[in-house]
Amino acid sequence: MIISLDMMGGDFAPEEAVKGVRLYLESTSSPADLLLIGHQDAVQPLLDQQGIPKARYELVHAPEVIGMHEPPTRALKEKPHSSIAVGFHLLREHRSDAFISAGNTGAMMVGTLYTIKTIEGILRPTISTLVPRENGKPGVLLDVGLNADCKPENLVQFALLGTLYARHILQIPEPRVGLLNIGEEEGKGNLLAQAAYPLLKQHPSIRFIGNVEGRDLFSEKADVIVCEGFTGNVILKLGESFYEIARRRGIQDAYIDQMNFENYGGTPVLGVAEPVIIGHGISSALAFKNMIVLAEQMIQSHFTDTIRQVFEQINQQS
């Protein structure tokens, strides 16, 4: 199992990425093979400094870096030797089994959509966030920003992808799916939610529990909550700001601390043919470690194959 990691991505790169690698290696006795992509002059000294044995990684030199605010498409084109471009190249050539970066989110998305194929039958890949719940077990919210405008069929596919993610990665056997809405009864909501409701209700592979409201997000009502990427992204960033406000005000609370989204690592791009994980710009060492573990889980559980099979079956049935 080979996992490639962009060492230059994120606000605290490469330091935190290197520390994340160390955390990961310390946490397991049978680590994956790691391809660490970055400028060797910047990364090698830090790896040595952290005492990470050379046998546990291969450093892939990438002399260019895509900045956090560069226009994604142009940057990818003009910097073929950037860590992100090299990472996608390795993944496409099957020289790695997963690619992780906390770098320029736009470049990661463009790279994913143009380098890695979308699984057949999937209309729109999606990104999700884990939602800390008061019962201690995270739920999944999706889409959180990749698809600002959606059709009802997109929400149905997000529900399926979220179900598979909850089942195979979060180990929730029969995930309950809720539709984010502004009322509890069927028929409530905007045109999108009204149209999505019956499709979700009648779908044989979705355990649909109906509408959930903003107040239910952190409750145990649903394990998977689907919405279009506009509302999802607003929620994601609002949630982050809650955590930051609490921290600024010196509030110490174990549950509020779980809202520190950087702990979760990144979000996989669901619906593409290879595991790609996009980290938050502010990713810490722990976030990097968690992203490597998530990549490992995705590879071990043959997660993209599972998605492919499920969508194949659904397409055959319909």
Added chain:
Amino acid sequence: MIISLDMMGGDFAPEEAVKGVRLYLESTSSPADLLLIGHQDAVQPLLDQQGIPKARYELVHAPEVIGMHEPPTRALKEKPHSSIAVGFHLLREHRSDAFISAGNTGAMMVGTLYTIKTIEGILRPTISTLVPRENGKPGVLLDVGLNADCKPENLVQFALLGTLYARHILQIPEPRVGLLNIGEEEGKGNLLAQAAYPLLKQHPSIRFIGNVEGRDLFSEKADVIVCEGFTGNVILKLGESFYEIARRRGIQDAYIDQMNFENYGGTPVLGVAEPVIIGHGISSALAFKNMIVLAEQMIQSHFTDTIRQVFEQINQQS
């Protein structure tokens, strides 16, 4: 100045409504005339018990009550002697200058839209919420649920209504307006936000500061934040749940306490010809008092007239 108040509306009615009346009367030396609408057998003993002098109110007997979960349109039709129906009747007949209820929200909306005229030129009335900000001064978020699907022109009108509300009720001289979006730059977002941006930017009566994101909601970036009612309602309910989680976890914090939306009282329906204020079901005595004060402010500042004049001017210009 005559303000009518539904004493039977809300989860803790009529007790909290009565206590709210007492709080209001204690807080001012020149109170408005109050018409208290409710079942006299339920309300009169409580008024007496709270020691509220009979000279300070008129009790309007309304023998029927619309339950919190009754279908609104049917309930209003079948219960013409309910406190909500009577309240709208008094307002329409100009026997009161404002109507307040924390009862069935749907019935309040239906009553408002069908009994009270929409101000000419306004496409869709809207409801808002006050947003506690870290600088201590509340901002306004709208729409928060009345208009789940919007056109760009609706958002422009919400921006105008929010501006007038911030200026005349919140006393912010030149309110800055932000468009809720999922990116900072122009061109970001869903189709609605993309289309609304240039309209907001070029509008002479709107001090538009550009896009704001979910993380900016509680910041000082904008005084008025506009969005469609789907996202707005999700935010509103999510915000409430944050406060409830904090309370459940015993977190004591002055700022978090401001997120207790019930303190704010209710939301006026902006864009209709008479002041109507809809309270939260869980309205406390303080919320009732605050709603009476808000009604007073709206009447004193001739708020609906101001809206009428501004929209008249805009219509003449265009």
